[in-house]
Amino acid sequence: MPILKVFKNLISRRQVLFGLVIRNLNERYGGSSLGMLWVLITPFLIMLAISFVFGKIMGSEMPNLPLLILSALLPWFFFINSICESVNAFKQHKDILTQFAVPKEMIPLSIVISNLIIFLLSLAIMLPVFIISNNRVIYCLAVLPLLIILHFIFTLGISIIFSIVGVYFRDLAQVINVGVMFFFWITPIFYSSDMIPKGYAWLNLANPAAPYINMYRMLLYKGDFLDPYLWFFCIFFAVLSMVIAFYLIRLKSNDLLKNI
Secondary structure (H helix, E strand, O other): OOOOHHHHHHOOHHHHHHHHHHHHHHHHHHHOOOOOHHHHHHHHHHHHHHHHHHHHHOOOOOOHHHHHHHHHHHHHHHHHHHHHHHHHHHHHHHHHHHOOOOOOOOOHHHHHHHHHHHHHHHHHHHHHHHHHHHHHHHHHHHOOHHHHHHHHHHHHHHHHHHHHHHHHHOHHHHHHHHHHHHHHHHHOOOOOOOHOOOHHHHHHHOOOHHHHHHHHHHHHHOOOOOOHHHHHHHHHHHHHHHHHHHHHHHHHOOHHHHHO
């Protein structure tokens, strides 16, 4: 299926997409007493926890350590939550796929958009803190939307891939739960990529999520965006993930529902 036709189908059913996004957010926050306020509170709670553990207990003297970690942790949450929720997405939304004949890619797309909204709200709350901590960050805001778009495309591509593979490989959710912990620690979140020993630098190079995490840290923590190496890999992995995703959609579109 040509990519343009996919986009036309999604646009023509945008009301269904909007409804799915609202449904996803309601399922996550609808039953809690604070609701969407948790999106605003969570970044500050994480920052306080990091300050206490690393500052008081471990005695770290690294300046603005909570912001160093948060600059990577917030985009990591967006990425990994989107993937984990997409693994069984087709199975959980089988009724929608069969009753409304919506494009199959709309299901993981709605999940990624839901997590993007949460990420953007959290980022908006923390942006003034990043700017106050380092006034050079304000000069990076012009390119921040580009990074978010590339990160969104990459996350969407990976989410579509995992949602399709999850239909045929039933244990994928369990594999991802284990794999998340491994990738969490090899991704430069609680440390900077400069701290990785040269003998293990290949772990950073082989991790497709690392360029995005490192780029967010450069923009939000260091106040710098002039790294063509990171930008290249952010673009490369975004394009690659979507090419593979659309290939799988085209390959499995006819028998996907039969295997759910």
